[in-house]
Amino acid sequence: MLSIKNLHVSIDGKEILKGINLEIKPGEVHAIMGPNGAGKSTLASVLAGRDLYEVTEGEITFQGKNILDMAPEDRAKEGIFLGFQYPIEIPGVSTVNFMKTAVNEHRKHKGLDPLTASDFLKLMRDKKALVEIDSKLTNRSVNEGFSGGEKKKNEIFQMAMLEPKLAVLDETDSGLDIDALRIVANGVNKLKTADNSTIVITHYQRLLDYIIPDVVHVLFDGRIVKTAGKELALELEEKGYDWIKEENGK
Amino acid sequence: MANIDTINKDFADLFEQGKELLSNGSSDCMNKTREKAFVQFQELGVPTRVNENYKYTNLIPAFDHPYNVNLRYMEVDVDLNDIFQCDVPELDTNMVLLTNGWYYGNNKVLTELPEGVIVCGVQEASQKYPDIFNAHYGKYAKPEEDGIVALNTALAKDGLFIYVPKGVVIDKPIQVVNLLRSDRDLMATQRNLFVIEENAQAKIIVCDHTLTHHKYLSNSVTEVNVAPNAVFDLYTLQNQHLNSVILNSIFIRQDKRSNVLTNTISLYGGTIRNNHHVLLDGEHCENNTYGMYLLDNKQHVDNFTSIDHAKPNCLSNEHFKGVMDGEATAAFAGRIFVRRDAQKTEAYQSNNNLLLSDDAQINTKPQLIIDADDVKCSHGATVGQMDEDALFYLRARGIDEKEARQMLMFAFAHEIIEKIRVEPLKDRIDALVDTRLRGEISKCNTCALACKN
Numbered sequence: 001m002l003s004i005k006n007l008h009v010s011i012d013g014k015e016i017l018k019g020i021n022l023e024i025k026p027g028e029v030h031a032i033m034g035p036n037g038a039g040k041s042t043l044a045s046v047l048a049g050r051d052l053y054e055v056t057e058g059e060i061t062f063q064g065k066n067i068l069d070m071a072p073e074d075r076a077k078e079g080i081f082l083g084f085q086y087p088i089e090i091p092g093v094s095t096v097n098f099m100k101t102a103v104n105e106h107r108k109h110k111g112l113d114p115l116t117a118s119d120f121l122k123l124m125r126d127k128k129a130l131v132e133i134d135s136k137l138t139n140r141s142v143n144e145g146f147s148g149g150e151k152k153k154n155e156i157f158q159m160a161m162l163e164p165k166l167a168v169l170d171e172t173d174s175g176l177d178i179d180a181l182r183i184v185a186n187g188v189n190k191l192k193t194a195d196n197s198t199i200v201i202t203h204y205q206r207l208l209d210y211i212i213p214d215v216v217h218v219l220f221d222g223r224i225v226k227t228a229g230k231e232l233a234l235e236l237e238e239k240g241y242d243w244i245k246e247e248n249g250k
Numbered sequence: 251m252a253n254i255d256t257i258n259k260d261f262a263d264l265f266e267q268g269k270e271l272l273s274n275g276s277s278d279c280m281n282k283t284r285e286k287a288f289v290q291f292q293e294l295g296v297p298t299r300v301n302e303n304y305k306y307t308n309l310i311p312a313f314d315h316p317y318n319v320n321l322r323y324m325e326v327d328v329d330l331n332d333i334f335q336c337d338v339p340e341l342d343t344n345m346v347l348l349t350n351g352w353y354y355g356n357n358k359v360l361t362e363l364p365e366g367v368i369v370c371g372v373q374e375a376s377q378k379y380p381d382i383f384n385a386h387y388g389k390y391a392k393p394e395e396d397g398i399v400a401l402n403t404a405l406a407k408d409g410l411f412i413y414v415p416k417g418v419v420i421d422k423p424i425q426v427v428n429l430l431r432s433d434r435d436l437m438a439t440q441r442n443l444f445v446i447e448e449n450a451q452a453k454i455i456v457c458d459h460t461l462t463h464h465k466y467l468s469n470s471v472t473e474v475n476v477a478p479n480a481v482f483d484l485y486t487l488q489n490q491h492l493n494s495v496i497l498n499s500i501f502i503r504q505d506k507r508s509n510v511l512t513n514t515i516s517l518y519g520g521t522i523r524n525n526h527h528v529l530l531d532g533e534h535c536e537n538n539t540y541g542m543y544l545l546d547n548k549q550h551v552d553n554f555t556s557i558d559h560a561k562p563n564c565l566s567n568e569h570f571k572g573v574m575d576g577e578a579t580a581a582f583a584g585r586i587f588v589r590r591d592a593q594k595t596e597a598y599q600s601n602n603n604l605l606l607s608d609d610a611q612i613n614t615k616p617q618l619i620i621d622a623d624d625v626k627c628s629h630g631a632t633v634g635q636m637d638e639d640a641l642f643y644l645r646a647r648g649i650d651e652k653e654a655r656q657m658l659m660f661a662f663a664h665e666i667i668e669k670i671r672v673e674p675l676k677d678r679i680d681a682l683v684d685t686r687l688r689g690e691i692s693k694c695n696t697c698a699l700a701c702k703n
Contacts, residue, residue: 081646088639098657101649
């Protein structure tokens with residue numbers, strides 16, 4: 001599904017990602033862990049198409065298509081979803097209008113007619129229930145005045161609405177209390193099918209108690225330095241990241 | 251280019267030579283006020299950029315043009331009721347037409363107005379209702395402070411008069427459509443007087459339109475007196491062509507416990523100058539002054555506002571927002587006075603601007619003059635570009651860049667539209683603003699408007 005080869009990425013001339021290789025197959029859940037500043041969020045942003053970053057070398061193919069030249073909206077319509085670490089508040093843009101526009105853009109891409117108003121509302125209702133998000137929130141402007149937990153739930157709600165093939169969840173667990181974490185993880189698990197894949201980017205192991213990864217990678221200093229099964233997450237939780245740093249001579 | 255002295259002298263000549271036409275048909279009250287204003291105009295002249303209040307709007311190019319001036323009512327050769335039909339769906343209003351500043355002679359009779367409400371031309375009102383007229387005419391505008399207000403007062407012949415008697419509530423808004431229609435370049439002078447008596451309520455929607463593509467200079471002054479406990483809304487929709495100049499001065503006096511909301515929306519036009527003066531002249535008044543300007547090309551809009559808290563315990567909210575593209579220029583000046591005895595004043599003001607191009611320019615100047623010590627006041631101005639993070643967020647959900655920009659611009663503007671207290675008007679303005687922000691011209695009538703914008 002996703003294939004990243006020798007990916008080098010810079011921002012303002014400073015190299016952040018120094019040769020990432022990653023293969024993800026349909027139905028797999030990959031966790032990317034690593035200390036602060038390793039490049040985890042950069043990788044997520046680059047996958048979604050943020051133009052602040054410059055890809056200096058390497059390639060990313062998604063379902064056989066080179067996505068590096070694609071605009072963020074085209075990547076989204078191809079099926080890539082980024083759950084933001086810091087979801088943006090957009091006063092004045094209603095969540096309903098935002099989602100209706102987004103869903104219909106996706107449908108147009110697939111050659112489908114826009115949803116009728118009643119079908120759209122039904123879809124909203126179903127997906128809201130899935131992520132246990134309150135109507136009070138979805139009736140407001142996008143993320144405006146939401147708590148940290150509400151914003152993260154709203155990300156998963158949007159993911160549910162758009163049904164991506166690849167979801168990249170960037171520190172979706174940060175700032176969540178245990179109840180919100182459970183709801184968010186539960187939402188992700190319910191959306192899981194044999195065909196879609198998930199990248200869970202996290203600093204801590206806790207989220208991985210709920211979203212069980214098939215593969216765990218450790219990203220350090222712009223490179224993937226370790227790849228193993230889910231037991232690696234536990235090891236990191238126990239030992240911290242210092243041993244990784246030592247192994248890699250820093 | 252003519253210099254300012256020539257322009258001022260031309261007006262002096264016009265006044266002297268047109269004296270008979272000017273005084274004909276006007277009441278003594280109007281003519282006395284006129285004489286005095288002319289002297290004031292001779293002292294002040296058309297304001298130039300030397301005048302601090304006109305620093306950002308150069309009126310010389312607007313005035314330096316051989317306009318036609320009609321000092322008497324010109325019969326209209328077509329039925330304007332047929333030409334102009336506002337297509338705002340669901341917006342059920344009492345519609346009044348004015349042509350080139352004059353009350354249109356063939357206005358349909360407004361049969362649905364409550365008893366005692368008067369809607370007619372200013373000239374007619376000055377003759378027919380002298381008691382009401384003389385008590386208010388010229389009492390709120392300040393020709394001594396602004397040359398264009400003095401010029402308007404000196405040349406004023408007609409305009410719209412609205413009187414809402416004590417305790418009367420007009421449910422349906424009164425929609426005033428100012429049509430500029432001429433076969434040559436024209437300067438129009440319009441003078442309006444709205445009197446809202448105690449405990450009365452009225453909503454007025456003013457739409458400015460150009461029906462032909464001649465160069466227009468429209469200089470209008472509106473005086474409003476809002477008596478105790480009355481509620482008054484004034485929505486002004488400026489939608490003209492690039493060759494038009496709108497000078498729009500509004501003076502509102504509020505008595506105790508009155509509640510006023512104004513919303514001035516500049517959708518399209520060449521040069522627009524709004525002078526907006528509010529006097530809170532009784533305790534426990536509420537004033538809401540809102541405005542929005544959407545500019546591109548070389549359009550220019552200058553909102554010059556002053557809110558005078560003369561009495562204690564009043565609340566004012568002022569908010570203007572602008573979206574500017576191309577080489578458009580705008581200015582905002584917001585002056586809030588809190589006089590010495592106006593304790594417990596609450597006055598809030600902000601001006602936010604979204605610049606879409608490198609060449610668009612805004613000069614914004616909040617100004618608070620506070621002579622009382624127990625007040626809550628705030629002011630703030632922002633000038634910014636499109637929020638790139640928000641743009642990326644929308645795009646990351648599959649919304650294309652153009653649409654995402656549109657959504658953000660619209661959201662920015664919507665905060666002002668939201669304040670409209672007439673539901674169908676709100677929806678209509680939403681639609682007009684949406685079209686306008688897509689770079690199209692929002693025609694809001696079914697007239698065969700063939701403007702070369």
